[in-house]
Amino acid sequence: MEMNEQMNKSNKRSDIAFFISRLIGYIVLGLVIPMSFLIWRFDLFSKTSKLNIGGWGVVVIIFTAVFIAKLAKQACEAIDNVFAKQIVDAVRKVLIPLLAATLCLYAVGDFWKELVNFFIALTICEPIAYVLNPFPEFLKEKEKEEKKSNLVKVLELFWEKKK
Numbered sequence: 001m002e003m004n005e006q007m008n009k010s011n012k013r014s015d016i017a018f019f020i021s022r023l024i025g026y027i028v029l030g031l032v033i034p035m036s037f038l039i040w041r042f043d044l045f046s047k048t049s050k051l052n053i054g055g056w057g058v059v060v061i062i063f064t065a066v067f068i069a070k071l072a073k074q075a076c077e078a079i080d081n082v083f084a085k086q087i088v089d090a091v092r093k094v095l096i097p098l099l100a101a102t103l104c105l106y107a108v109g110d111f112w113k114e115l116v117n118f119f120i121a122l123t124i125c126e127p128i129a130y131v132l133n134p135f136p137e138f139l140k141e142k143e144k145e146e147k148k149s150n151l152v153k154v155l156e157l158f159w160e161k162k163k
Contacts, residue, residue: 022134030129031067035060037121058104059118065100072096074135078142 039045042056072092079085 019134019138022132025132026129026134027071028129029125029132031064033125034063034118034122038118041117056118061100061103063122065096068092069096074133074139077139078135 038056038060044056044060069092072088076085076088076092079088
C-alpha cells in the first residue's frame with residue numbers, strides 16, 4: 001500500500017516536472033526566441049532621446065499580445081475561481097488588444113521587407129512551440145478528473161441509498 005502511494009507521488013512529481021519543462025520550452029520557442037531575434041536583428045532597444053517604436057516594434061507588440069492572449073486563455077480554462085477568471089478575461093479580451101492597438105497606431109511605419117526575415121524565424125520556432133505547449137494535455141487531464149469526480153459523486157449517491 002505504501003509502495004503504491006510512493007509511486008503515485010513520484011509519478012505526480014515527474015508529471016509536474018514534465019509539464020513545467022514543456023511550458024518553459026513553449027514560452028522560449030513561442031515568445032523568447034522570436035522576440036530576441038527581433039531585438040537583436042533590428043536593435044530595438046537602442047538608446048534614443050524619445051520613445052521610438054519602429055515597424056519592428058509594432059511586430060513585437062502584436063506578436064507578444066497574441067501570445068499572451070493565447071496563454072491567458074489557456075490559463076483561464078485551468079482556473080476554478082470565477083472572479084480570477086473574470087480578471088484574466090478582462091486582461092485578455094480588453095487590456096491586451098487595446099494596449100496593442102494603441103501602441104501600434106503610435107508606431108506605424110514602413111517595414112515590409114524586414115517582415116519577411118521575421119516570418120522566416122517565426123516559421124521555424126512556432127510549430128515547435130505549438131507541439132511543446134503543455135496546456136492542451138493538462139486541460140484534457142483536468143477534464144477527465146472532473147468527469148471522474150462527477151461519476152464518483154453519482155455513485156456515492158446510489159451507494160448511500162442502499163445502506
